Amino acid sequence: MKRGNTVVTLLLVVVGIFLFFVFLGEFYTDITGAQTSGQVQVGVGQMSGISLVTGFNSINFGTRSPGESISTAVAGDSIKPFVVRNEGNVDVDVSIYASNSLWTSPSVQPTDFQVSVRPRAAIMDPDLAGVDACYSPGISPECFGSSSTLYPIWTSIPTTGNPLDAALAIGRLHYQNTNDEALVEISIKVPADEPATGTKSSTVTLVGTASV
Amino acid sequence: MFKKILFLFFFIILISFSVSAFLISPPVLNVKYEPGLKNTYEVFIINNEDKIMELNTIVDYKCFNDLFSVTLNADKLIFNEGEYKKGFNFDLSLPSNLPTGKYEIRVGAEERLSGGMLGLKVANMVRIIIDNGGSFVTCDGVSSNVTLNESGVSGVGDMGNNAGGFSGSSSVNFEITSVKINDVVSGEKAELKIFVKNKGDGVEIDGVIDVIRNGLKVGTLKTNSDYLGKDSNIVLTSYINTVNLDPSEYLLKINVLGGSESRNNDAKFRVLCGSEGKIIGGYSFEIFILILILILILLVLFLMFRYIRKGKKSEEWEEDIFYQ
Numbered sequence: 306m307k308r309g310n311t312v313v314t315l316l317l318v319v320v321g322i323f324l325f326f327v328f329l330g331e332f333y334t335d336i337t338g339a340q341t342s343g344q345v346q347v348g349v350g351q352m353s354g355i356s357l358v359t360g361f362n363s364i365n366f367g368t369r370s371p372g373e374s375i376s377t378a379v380a381g382d383s384i385k386p387f388v389v390r391n392e393g394n395v396d397v398d399v400s401i402y403a404s405n406s407l408w409t410s411p412s413v414q415p416t417d418f419q420v421s422v423r424p425r426a427a428i429m430d431p432d433l434a435g436v437d438a439c440y441s442p443g444i445s446p447e448c449f450g451s452s453s454t455l456y457p458i459w460t461s462i463p464t465t466g467n468p469l470d471a472a473l474a475i476g477r478l479h480y481q482n483t484n485d486e487a488l489v490e491i492s493i494k495v496p497a498d499e500p501a502t503g504t505k506s507s508t509v510t511l512v513g514t515a516s517v
Numbered sequence: 518m519f520k521k522i523l524f525l526f527f528f529i530i531l532i533s534f535s536v537s538a539f540l541i542s543p544p545v546l547n548v549k550y551e552p553g554l555k556n557t558y559e560v561f562i563i564n565n566e567d568k569i570m571e572l573n574t575i576v577d578y579k580c581f582n583d584l585f586s587v588t589l590n591a592d593k594l595i596f597n598e599g600e601y602k603k604g605f606n607f608d609l610s611l612p613s614n615l616p617t618g619k620y621e622i623r624v625g626a627e628e629r630l631s632g633g634m635l636g637l638k639v640a641n642m643v644r645i646i647i648d649n650g651g652s653f654v655t656c657d658g659v660s661s662n663v664t665l666n667e668s669g670v671s672g673v674g675d676m677g678n679n680a681g682g683f684s685g686s687s688s689v690n691f692e693i694t695s696v697k698i699n700d701v702v703s704g705e706k707a708e709l710k711i712f713v714k715n716k717g718d719g720v721e722i723d724g725v726i727d728v729i730r731n732g733l734k735v736g737t738l739k740t741n742s743d744y745l746g747k748d749s750n751i752v753l754t755s756y757i758n759t760v761n762l763d764p765s766e767y768l769l770k771i772n773v774l775g776g777s778e779s780r781n782n783d784a785k786f787r788v789l790c791g792s793e794g795k796i797i798g799g800y801s802f803e804i805f806i807l808i809l810i811l812i813l814i815l816l817v818l819f820l821m822f823r824y825i826r827k828g829k830k831s832e833e834w835e836e837d838i839f840y841q
Binding site: 311314315317318321322324352353354355356392393394395396397404444445468469477479481483484506507508509510511512513514515516517 | 538539540541542543544545563565566577579580623625627629636637638639640641642643644656733734735736737758761763810813814817818820821824825
């Protein structure tokens with residue numbers, strides 16, 4: 306009986322010490338950046354980068370007639386927007402531009418090829434909803450051309466193919482897991498007098514740079 | 518009817534892409550201007566998703582292609598499975614004459630993701646700041662206190678030390694006398710007050726503050742702009758929204774700009790977790806648990822030794838009884 310009690314006590318001590326070190330390990334792995342613990346020094350370099358992390362691997366606008374509009378912003382629709390995430394450890398700005406206009410019509414309008422950025426927290430679509438938020442310019446992360454409303458506010462995509470003309474889509478997208486994602490939505494409108502039938506092509510580029 | 522059908526055009530627009538995830542390091546490269554300097558720099562790409570990918574290296578001179586020359590030593594970077602990190606070098610040549618100012622160009626890599634007709638690319642770029650004193654130079658050729666980069670982001674002006682001034686700025690002579698900020702509970706606004714004293718001519722001043730945690734910048738904010746009269750004092754005020762800040766200690770790198778000069782100061786404040794703000798710092802709960810476990814270990818050890826001593830005593834007593 307006495308020996309049994311001693312064994313139980315020793316076991317408790319061992320488990321206690323084990324838990325202590327496990328917890329100590331958890332505690333220190335939570336710390337980011339260059340940290341010193343004892344004589345071991347860990348340096349974490351600064352990296353920036355955006356990624357597209359949507360689970361929907363295509364945006365298919367299908368076949369459209371002149372004058373028709375279509376966008377990725379219709380909740381529950383099968384045409385989903387994509388999600389941009391800050392994968393680095395510094396805040397980033399995300400800008401957007403296109404290589405050329407989708408349309409050849411002489412009466413093409415800036416509103417015929419547009420982008421909108423919205424917070425995931427404002428999205429009703431259960432496939433896309435999340436906790437990440439972004440706000441009107443002034444509070445970071447900033448969703449430019451939009452706000453934390455349920456509805457997208459569209460901004461035309463620059464179509465000169467020149468990065469100098471790129472439009473800021475997201476300002477200071479955080480690297481922390483809270484608010485490190487935003488939805489980028491695309492809207493197109495086929496000009497009523499678009500002269501050519503067939504497939505239209507343009508390349509949209511999303512550029513990520515460290516925030517100032 | 519046939520005519521109507523003829524006017525019905527069809528367009529098929531498809532974006533299909535694979536997930537992109539690569540990182541670039543360093544995010545910002547600061548180059549101090551020296552006339553005619555030519556140096557080689559290295560950029561690293563990290564394959565964050567451990568996937569096969571092909572990246573094109575790119576340069577964006579913005580509007581400064583007649584001032585600077587960048588030669589990339591690689592056009593493409595091809596990552597195979599299991600390849601985590603690759604680098605490429607580039608040579609940057611600076612002109613022998615460069616007007617005062619800070620210039621930004623970019624070097625980076627892009628990945629083409631689309632498999633459809635509407636192509637999609639993701640580019641991650643390193644900001645290269647060529648510093649020749651003064652303020653950032655915008656693409657309309659004007660030196661400005663506010664950075665207006667290609668995408669219109671508002672940034673900071675002269676973030677350097679006090680050395681980068683224009684001629685004729687000797688009459689500007691102000692100093693930061695003190696900085697006041699209190700700890701706040703997470704979610705509340707922290708009020709930052711910067712007390713500035715002027716010993717020179719009147720000047721319009723404002724402040725730019727970098728918020729830093731664990732050595733990493735987590736945000737930048739600006740104070741109100743105000744006129745600092747000759748031989749007078751002023752308080753610049755700014756509010757830090759802590760909704761998106763984790764409970765921790767933060768360092769504020771304060772830069773007050775007036776005319777072409779700037780003054781720097783540091784301050785610290787803490788964002789407290791818990792609605793009452795009684796638990797200080799982001800790791801207080803963990804420390805509390807650690808101490809609790811330590812106390813439990815000590816208690817168990819104490820009880821164990823007490824029990825062993827008691828056991829020994831009772832054995833001795835039993836032996837005494839036996840001998841008696």
